[in-house]
Amino acid sequence: MELDNHLQDLWQSEMPPPHLTSLMHRARRHRQTWIAKRVVEALATLFVAHHYVMHTGSELGHWLFLPVALIFFPAWWILSYRNGSIARGLGGLAPAQYIQVRIEQLQSGLREARFSMWGAVILMAYAAASWWVMRVGGLAATAQTSVQPLFVISAICAILILGIAFWQRRRYRRELDICARMSHAAQDENDT
Amino acid sequence: MRTALWRQVETLLPHLWRVVRGYEANLALQEDLLQEILLEIWESLPQLRDPERLRAYVLRIAHNLGATHVMRATRRRPELSLDDERARIQVQDGSHDSHSEALHLLEAVRALPVPLRQVVSLQLEGLSYQEIADVLGIDANNVGVRAHRARKRLQELLNGAR
Helix, strand or coil: CCCCHHHHHHHHCCCCCHHHHHHHHHHHHHHHHHHHHHHHHHHHHHHHHHHHHHCCCCHHHHHHCHHHHHHHHHHHHHHHHHHHHHHHCCCCCCHHHHHHHHHHHHHHHHHHHHHHHHHHHHHHHHHHHHHHHHHHHCCCHHHHHHHHHHHHHHHHHHHHHHHHHHHHHHHHHHHHHHHHHHHHHHHHHHHC | CHHHHHHHHHHCHHHHHHHHHHHCCCHHHHHHHHHHHHHHHHHHHHHCCCHHHHHHHHHHHHHHHHHHHHHHHHHCCCCCCHHHHHHHHHHHCCCHHHHHHHHHHHHHHHHCCHHHHHHHHHHHCCCCHHHHHHHHCCCHHHHHHHHHHHHHHHHHHHHHHC
């Protein structure tokens, strides 16, 4: 004996709340982006390490950007390790947990954005200071020619990083606000 | 392998959600129960021998946990918050009639005893008697008997609600 089609249609019209599914997609995409970003960072670190170990490129550039390689990359990796525990913690894959995981992802994203902003500002200040010292110090014309592109590239990179970090911070903050409200609403429902 | 299967499980999320709705009225507890079911499925996926039978496997886990949830809930004080559920359903869509009808159906299914509720909700998902028998681990004839009783009781409940 079959149940009416009408009843079946009515029953099957019930779908899971949209926040449960879209949150899953966002959290998973965040994890994939996180992995992609870490791969790029690893490649950048290897590139810089290779640059120093093999001692290729401008001698002056090596000295000027040594602090960046010594401080920026280790700090970057420490931060990545800290945020990595959140990406690894995505094993449960259960909707209610996703709100919490997403909040943690967004908080880690904000930390990364803040770090990028400070990194960009320091990089720009360092490049500008080095440029000024080089000008005042009266460096030889050939040395100036070899180092100049390095400064231009670092300034462009700093501006790009700063812009992306501002955009990310705004986006993460907005979503964090939504998730926090959702989490509070769920908590209130549990309490009542 | 587990990840690939999990992607298929996700396509069954609407079915699982309806199973949960059939066992629990409270919205917050529904999300908790769904979470519990998904976790159990995730843990149990490596034990699935035949991936072709994933749907039956997943629904069996969901119904077993749903039945356990009901048993646990009957020991606790009843927590029915249908008012906020009605409000949510009305907010979701302006078409009040079909949603209130869906809500009556849901309430009627929830009012059935667990063995009948399981058969009815699986029938409403479009499963055949044999498939229901596989999910519940009972004989197909037994499914037929339960389905007959459930349908009769469901009609009484739906007519009573009108």
